[in-house]
Amino acid sequence: MQIQDLPFPDPGVPDARSGPRFLWWLGRNQLGGQFKALLWGLLHFVAVSGLPFCVGLAVQAVVDRSGTRLAVSGGLMVLCGVAIALGDTMLHRAAVTNWIIAAARVQQLLARKTAQLGSALTQRVAAGEVVAVSTGDVEKIGWFVEALSRFAAAALTVVLVCVGLVVYQPALGVVVAVGVPVLALAVLPLLPPATRRADHQREKAGRATELASDTVAGLRVLRGIGGEELFLGRYRRASQDVRRAAVRSARMWALISAIQVLLPGLLLIAVVWHGVHLARDGRITVGELVTVYSAVMLLTYPLRHFEEIAMAYSFSRPSAKRAARVLALERITDTAGTRDGDLPGGDLYDPATGLLAPSGRFTAVVCGDPDAAGVLAERLGGHASGEEATVSVLLGGVPLDELPLDSARTAVLVQDKDPVLLSGSLRDLLDVPSSGGVSAADALAAAQCGDVLDALAQSSVNAQDPMDARITERGRSLSGGQRQRLALARSLITDPEVLVLDEPTSAVDSHTEARVADGVRSLRAGRTTVVFTSSPLLLDRADRVALVDGGEVVAVGVHRELVHSEPRYRAVVTRETDDETAPGGTPGTGAVPGIGSLEAHGIDAIDTLEEIEETA
Secondary structure: OOHHHOOOOOOOOOOOOHHHHHHHHHHHOHHHHHHHHHHHHHHHHHHHHHHHHHHHHHHHHHOOOOOOOOOOOOHHHHHHHHHHHHHHHHHHHHHHHHHHHHHHHHHHHHHHHHHHHHHHHHHOHHHHHHHHHHHHHHHHHHHHHHHHHHHHHHHHHHHHHHHHHHHOHHHHHHHHHHOOOOOOOHHHHHHHHHHHHHHHHHHHHHHHHHHHHHHHHHHHHHHOOOOOOHHHHHHHHHHHHHHHHHHHHHHHHHHHHHHHHHHHHHHHHHHHHHHHHHHHHOOHHHHHHHHHHHHHHHHHHHHHHHHHHHHHEEEEEEEHHEEEEEEEEOOOOOOOOOOOOOOOOOOOEEEOOOOOEEEOEEEEEEEEEEEHHHHHHHOOOOOHHHHHHHOOEEEEEEEEHHHEEEEEEHEEEEEEOOOOOOOOOOOHHHOOOOOOOOOOOHHHHHHHOOHHHHHHHHHHHOOOOOOEEEHHHOOOOOOHHHHHHHHHHHHHHHHEEEEEEEEOOOOHHHHHHHHHHHHHHHOOOOOOOEEEEOOOOHHHHEEEEEEEEEEEEEEEEEEHHHHHHHHHHHHHOOOOHHHHHOOOOOOOEEEEEEEHHHHHHHOOOOHHHHHHHHHH
16 A cells, blocks of 8 residues: 555444554554565664674774775675665655555544544534544554554564674673663563553643634634633643643653663673673674674664654554544444435434424424424434434435435435535535536525625635635635525535425525525425424425424424414514413514514514515
8 A cells, every 4th residue: 555545445444442452453454564664674773783793894804904804894884874775765765654544544434434423423522532533643643553663673673683792792792682671671660650641641632622622613602702711711721731741741751761871871881891801801802892882882773762662652542542432433323224225205204203394395393492403403314313313214214224324315414503614615615416406506596695606706806706716714704694505505506305404594684584595495396305493484485384392293384374373383483472472461572573563463474574675
């Protein structure tokens, strides 16, 4: 697998039972890349470790006044230099490739899991944690995967050098062979506390990221209620907690690094002291002493990878644990589907609430609780979680849960009350999977996006076509109503069999809302459309209106009948109480001022609004 082959056609099925198992699964799926990095690492480290032998031969050749051996030693050093350069270059290339491939695999797995879970993901995992996993945690997981092969090459090189020294000069080689394992294992007692401190730091950093993400997402609300300073103080305290945890973790790793410098130095002193005595007694030559000294000095280079792998594992283990926790989440309903992928047609029916949306009709649903409306909308699209997922919604008598996930989402599209606009051109925004039956122009016209196109054209002076105009992140340069209408146009383009809209015009003024209602009704003629709303303008244009109260449908009819005959319906739509509608009561305040008092006197609110619009 090469970088140019990314993304993976199928990233595989991860072992998400624990963080270490997930890391092991990643490494096992990159055996080819790991083996390649191992070979280049061995070439590099062995060439580095071979230099002391070349230097020792050269020194001994000078002592013995042998020009031939000196020339051979020089040739060997040139050969080692070439091998070092080649091995280091290719090792870096292979290691970076392994890192990128591992990170890309994790990101693809997270993206696939996000697509499978849909809106249920943020109900089960904090949005900030998902952001942390898909950014910083992915980098640390990739670091461990790529460091694994370099560590293996370094460990094999240390073993080969120790064996070579014992064979080359047993008197000094035994000292090195005993001392090197002590160097490698001396820091082991410090690794558990260092790992715990690193875990604590990562936990604090994850919480700070979650807090920052949630604060940014709700910044407008915070400004509205004056809570900016409160959340700023919380984030400041969380940031200081991260700093203190990072300092404690850094102190432990600094101690480990100091030991990694101190102990090799002590070993080098011991080798030189013992070697000098052996040389004075004539038991070894000067060249052998230089060779052993140089070998021990250069062994500190591969030994540093022991510290790196320990640090990489300690930082990647909590990251892998978080990633595995997200990847282990499963839909409560069947994801693969027990039926074929043929799209069913017919009425949409929810057995849990008794809600029926007849095929090809415009159905409006009124809920007194906006949160309950959102849950029911998600349920109609097959995105239910928890207790709501025990009974499946039926489309044409076919349970959505028994359809493959792609087929179910093609059949039923749900637009929630807070749709997200991705940055890019308007053309890119509207380039979504669709049936091809609705053009971008028709969808924009139905959603009344003419003023949105004008605003985008003015803000993008270099765009000749409004479709090429740039939309900022989350559409922040647009008003709330403009963002809603663009999101509605995007949903209309897909032209699904069933379209579920949750408060699609809550931020739109009444004049535009009436035209949007007419446009959606006209464009969706012959298709099933379900709109969750309490707007009289939308309700009056619906073929069928259902009132949901206490988790079940309690009234069905058309708006003009329900507003006069059903007190609970009237209370939601007009914001009136029974006292306000009684003789002598205080005039109510509805979604439009005066609607409650008008209806209390027998005047139809919808007719009045239409007259106002015509007059305007």
